[in-house]
Amino acid sequence: MHERSLVRLLLHQIIEAALKNSLAQGNCSEIRVRKVVVACGELSGVEPELVSLAFNEMRGSTDHSGVTTDQAELEIRRQPILARCIECGFEFKVEDFEFLCPTCRSTNNQVLAGEDFHLQTIDIELDNRL
Amino acid sequence: MSQSTIQHIEVHTDLAEAKKRAACEFRTSMANQGTFVVNLVSSPGAGKTSLLEATAKHWGASHQCAVLVGDLATHRDADRLAPFFPVRQLTTGGACHLELELVARGLAELPQLPYQYLFIENVGNLVCPASHDLGEHVRVVLVSTTEGDDKPGKYPKMFRTSQLLVVTKTDLLNYVPFSVDNLVQDARRIQGSLETIEVCSLSQFGISIWCDWLTKQREQMLQNQTLFAERGNCPTQLAVPPKVTSFAR
Numbered sequence: 001m002h003e004r005s006l007v008r009l010l011l012h013q014i015i016e017a018a019l020k021n022s023l024a025q026g027n028c029s030e031i032r033v034r035k036v037v038v039a040c041g042e043l044s045g046v047e048p049e050l051v052s053l054a055f056n057e058m059r060g061s062t063d064h065s066g067v068t069t070d071q072a073e074l075e076i077r078r079q080p081i082l083a084r085c086i087e088c089g090f091e092f093k094v095e096d097f098e099f100l101c102p103t104c105r106s107t108n109n110q111v112l113a114g115e116d117f118h119l120q121t122i123d124i125e126l127d128n129r130l
Numbered sequence: 131m132s133q134s135t136i137q138h139i140e141v142h143t144d145l146a147e148a149k150k151r152a153a154c155e156f157r158t159s160m161a162n163q164g165t166f167v168v169n170l171v172s173s174p175g176a177g178k179t180s181l182l183e184a185t186a187k188h189w190g191a192s193h194q195c196a197v198l199v200g201d202l203a204t205h206r207d208a209d210r211l212a213p214f215f216p217v218r219q220l221t222t223g224g225a226c227h228l229e230l231e232l233v234a235r236g237l238a239e240l241p242q243l244p245y246q247y248l249f250i251e252n253v254g255n256l257v258c259p260a261s262h263d264l265g266e267h268v269r270v271v272l273v274s275t276t277e278g279d280d281k282p283g284k285y286p287k288m289f290r291t292s293q294l295l296v297v298t299k300t301d302l303l304n305y306v307p308f309s310v311d312n313l314v315q316d317a318r319r320i321q322g323s324l325e326t327i328e329v330c331s332l333s334q335f336g337i338s339i340w341c342d343w344l345t346k347q348r349e350q351m352l353q354n355q356t357l358f359a360e361r362g363n364c365p366t367q368l369a370v371p372p373k374v375t376s377f378a379r
């Protein structure tokens with residue numbers, strides 16, 4: 001898909017989440033983002049390797065407003081496709097894009113997970129003056 | 131002296147949430163106006179523009195339709211369709227798919243009629259358009275008999291996200307090794323409820339079936355708008371406030 005524009009959006013969301021959190025705590029010192037965990041669905045159309053490359057190249061590029069991402073480490077967790085069978089209700093993992101219920105062999109199903117790209121968690125480091 | 135703290139923040143946001151919401155709003159607003167939106171996707175040259183030409187010939191002036199057509203460059207497809215429909219060419223300038231912003235801008239440039247159908251001819255590409263919800267009510271994927279019957283398994287997302295498969299150029303079936311059955315079987319492993327129509331746009335074969343299908347789908351939309359509003363999984367849950375855990379370093 002379009003990993004660079006996705007990473008731009010990701011960096012924006014990371015900074016927003018870090019700022020929102022530190023504002024809530026009345027903190028105004030520098031915030032360093034240390035770790036970022038994302039979940040990449042197998043049906044999201046996003047290629048994890050390309051995201052990883054783009055992230056390493058683009059991190060730090062949006063550094064302003066006291067949040068730095070140039071040291072951030074990205075962990076990408078692959079989210080398998082999960083579907084629910086409409087006929088028998090069984091929930092199953094979709095392998096090789098074969099959307100077939102292993103219990104009743106029906107092909108009528110609904111995707112429950114694996115379509116999206118989520119920002120899950122961030123670890124930030126703050127300097128607290130004592 | 132200074133001490134640093136590490137905080138672990140649970141964010142859990144879907145990066146596409148804003149786009150999903152915009153697409154769902156567009157879909158709902160078009161349904162409220164009675165406009166049925168059709169997103170036509172295929173590899174380059176599968177016959178999207180030809181299908182629209184054949185549709186226009188079949189319907190004549192009896193239906194209010196408009197077309198937005200996406201290509202990287204040129205106005206060729208818009209020129210072909212201009213004798214039949216109000217049409218705007220959307221040139222993506224290198225991008226391999228259409229986005230909703232471009233569609234909305236193109237629609238605003240069309241004469242303001244209440245259209246019964248808005249056809250969006252996407253850029254010829256079976257990859258990226260699969261990941262972009264244009265606020266359509268149905269996604270129609272075309273496969274021509276000259277491109278091989280093995281395409282669904284290779285481009286699963288496109289077939290998973292489509293509701294109708296149109297097999298085009300059936301006049302060439304005698305000249306190419308292509309099995310409609312194999313194609314449909316392959317596609318239904320991915321999308322069990324995918325419907326299929328075979329057409330030859332040059333001879334109008336199958337075009338009345340295609341047009342009847344469109345009419346029926348639009349009627350369903352008019353009767354039950356929520357049926358289509360839920361398409362494209364609209365974000366409904368409220369955002370959960372982030373959970374934070376801190377520990378000194």
Ligand SMILES: Nc1nc2c(ncn2[C@@H]2O[C@H](COP(=O)(O)OP(=O)(O)OP(=O)(O)O)[C@@H](O)[C@H]2O)c(=O)[nH]1
Nearest residue numbers: 173174175176177178179180254299300330331332
């Ligand atoms: N034999 C045959 N040729 C067809 C048929 N439909 C379309 N074609 C030809 O296939 C070629 C491509 O058709 P188009 O309608 O331009 O395809 P398209 O999908 O709009 O192409 P792009 O917009 O460039 O992706 C043209 O030369 C058409 O004349 C058909 O039913 N039979």
Ligand SMILES: [Mg+2]
Nearest residue numbers: 178179207251
């Ligand atoms: Mg065309």
Ligand SMILES: [Zn+2]
Nearest residue numbers: 085088101104
């Ligand atoms: Zn089942």
